[in-house]
Amino acid sequence: MSTPPLLSVTWSDHVTGRRGHLVVDRLVRGVASGGLRMRAGCTLDEVAGLARGMSMKEALHYDPSSRYVPLGGAKGGIDCDPRSPEAYGVLVRYLKAMRPYIERFWTTGEDLGLTQDLVDRAAAEAGLVSSIQAVYPLLDDEAQARRRLADAFEAEVEGIGLDELVGGCGVAESVLVALDRAGRPYAGTRVALQGFGTMGGATARFLSRSGLAVVAVADVQGTIANPDGLDVEALLAARDPYGTVDRSVLRAGDTELPGDAWLAVDTEVLVPAAVSYAIGSEAVERIRARWIVEAANMPVLPEAEVLLTGRGVAVLPDVVVNSATNAWWWWTLFGDIGADADGAFAHIRTAMRALVGRMLDRAEAEGTTPRAAAHALVEERLTEIAERYGCY
Numbered sequence: 001m002s003t004p005p006l007l008s009v010t011w012s013d014h015v016t017g018r019r020g021h022l023v024v025d026r027l028v029r030g031v032a033s034g035g036l037r038m039r040a041g042c043t044l045d046e047v048a049g050l051a052r053g054m055s056m057k058e059a060l061h062y063d064p065s066s067r068y069v070p071l072g073g074a075k076g077g078i079d080c081d082p083r084s085p086e087a088y089g090v091l092v093r094y095l096k097a098m099r100p101y102i103e104r105f106w107t108t109g110e111d112l113g114l115t116q117d118l119v120d121r122a123a124a125e126a127g128l129v130s131s132i133q134a135v136y137p138l139l140d141d142e143a144q145a146r147r148r149l150a151d152a153f154e155a156e157v158e159g160i161g162l163d164e165l166v167g168g169c170g171v172a173e174s175v176l177v178a179l180d181r182a183g184r185p186y187a188g189t190r191v192a193l194q195g196f197g198t199m200g201g202a203t204a205r206f207l208s209r210s211g212l213a214v215v216a217v218a219d220v221q222g223t224i225a226n227p228d229g230l231d232v233e234a235l236l237a238a239r240d241p242y243g244t245v246d247r248s249v250l251r252a253g254d255t256e257l258p259g260d261a262w263l264a265v266d267t268e269v270l271v272p273a274a275v276s277y278a279i280g281s282e283a284v285e286r287i288r289a290r291w292i293v294e295a296a297n298m299p300v301l302p303e304a305e306v307l308l309t310g311r312g313v314a315v316l317p318d319v320v321v322n323s324a325t326n327a328w329w330w331w332t333l334f335g336d337i338g339a340d341a342d343g344a345f346a347h348i349r350t351a352m353r354a355l356v357g358r359m360l361d362r363a364e365a366e367g368t369t370p371r372a373a374a375h376a377l378v379e380e381r382l383t384e385i386a387e388r389y390g391c392y
Contacts, residue, residue, distance in 0.1 A: 005048055006027060006392075008021070008022075008044065008048065009023075014093075015086075015090075018080045018090050019078075019079050021043075022106065023050075023051040023074060024073075025072065026055050028071050028389055029071070029138060031072065031107060031134050032071055032106055033058060033074060033107045033135075034074035034075040034106070034326075035109050035110055035111030036077070036078070036108045036110070037075075037077050037078070037111035037112040037114065038077070038078040038080055039112055040079065040080060043079070046298075047076065049298055050075035050276075051073050051075040052073060053319050054075055054326070055072060055382070057320075058070035059382045060378060061327045064384075064388075066336050068327075069334075071107065071135070074106050074107075076106075078090060082114060082242070088118070095131075099128060103133060103134065104134055105134050106134060107132040107134050109131055109329065112274075112275070112296075112297075113242075116153065132333075139333070145333050145335065146333075148332055149329070149332050155339060157341045160201075160205075160236070166202075166348060167202060168198075168201065168203035168204070168206055169202065169349065170321070170348050170352045171203040171273070171321055171324075172210065173324075173352040174320065174356050175191070175291070175293050176207075176210060177352070177353055178291050178293070178314065181357075182290075189212045189268050189269065190214075190215045190227075190229075190265075190266070190267040191204075191212050191214050191215065191269040192214075192215055192218075192225075192269070192270055192271070193273050194218045194274045194275075195218065195219070195243060195296065196236075199295045200217070200295060204235075208229075212269070214230050214232050215229055215267055216265040217235060217245070217262070218259060218261070220242070220244055221244055221259075222259045223258060223265075224254055225255050225262075226254045227266070230254060260283075263279070263286050264286040264288065269291045270287065272296045275299070276296060276297055278299040279300045281304045291315075292314070294318035295321060297318050305369070305371070314369075315369065317370055319371075319374055320374050358377065359374045
């Protein structure tokens with residue numbers, strides 16, 4: 001996947017001067033899928049890498065027997081702190097500027113720094129029917145499909161929206177597959193997470209309920225740690241909308257450590273679930289984990305992954321691990337699953353277990369890394385999709 005993207009757009013806000021980007025990596029049946037992130041320092045190169053990753057995530061879930069046909073890959077990004085008082089106005093103006101693309105071929109939704117509710121509100125203010133309206137012409141029954149997706153977004157599981165849990169379900173299942181293949185029991189396996197927002201928080205819940213001990217969680221205020229395990233549910237209930245935990249709920253055995261302390265915690269599994277480029281080569285010697293499971297997009301830098309592989313640390317790549325959120329949207333919209341949580345979780349677990357298994361089987365057979373195996377699977381799937389639907 002070394003070809004340049006189909007489309008790259010940079011926008012400047014006439015009010016604040018802030019910049020935003022859109023990259024469409026490829027189209028399938030004239031449509032591309034990929035979320036919109038907002039963070040200070042977001043760059044065009046970052047968005048281009050994320051767009052390419054979306055092409056890969058879509059392709060990995062290709063199943064000729066499914067109603068859902070994978071779309072192309074795209075991504076949007078805005079260089080702005082989502083906590084800034086200017087952020088919402090910037091978001092609305094960005095969506096107004098990108099309206100022709102969203103109406104025709106870019107389907108988007110929440111990503112780092114944004115919630116789906118906020119994207120939906122801003123999209124309506126920008127004059128859009130929906131942030132995913134470009135896919136509507138591909139649906140057999142648009143009204144029924146939109147109703148089904150709306151019902152799924154209204155579903156809650158113990159106070160947390162289903163849409164906020166599906167990605168973490170996929171990440172957790174990826175961890176469990178790796179443990180199963182290594183013969184490692186869940187009980188006694190420790191995990192540390194960077195990020196406690198939508199993806200990190202949901203991952204922590206599913207892993208904790210599977211018997212793993214969540215021993216460290218990092219947010220913007222620092223790392224919360226307890227070698228005996230944190231009370232995940234109490235921390236989830238004490239989050240603000242950005243995933244920051246109210247420290248007043250910490251128990252006597254919980255300690256507060258610096259923000260990067262999660263890297264060096266004595267643990268078997270590390271889950272970077274926040275920002276890109278979180279683990280560079282300078283961090284490798286601090287890491288004690290056996291597995292790094294990429295819940296965030298592009299959290300491990302390539303040079304760091306080479307060093308980690310040399311130390312026997314397996315890096316499970318983002319294009320597989322965090323792909324369930326995107327796939328759940330389309331499985332629901334196209335009608336492969338209904339709007340209920342039990343059906344969604346069952347479908348995600350089955351699909352992710354099969355996908356992670358295929359990736360690890362191939363890595364073992366070819367003596368390569370999980371990421372290289374995933375990329376090989378992508379190339380095969382993209383070829384099949386192009387043969388069936390063409391290049392655009």
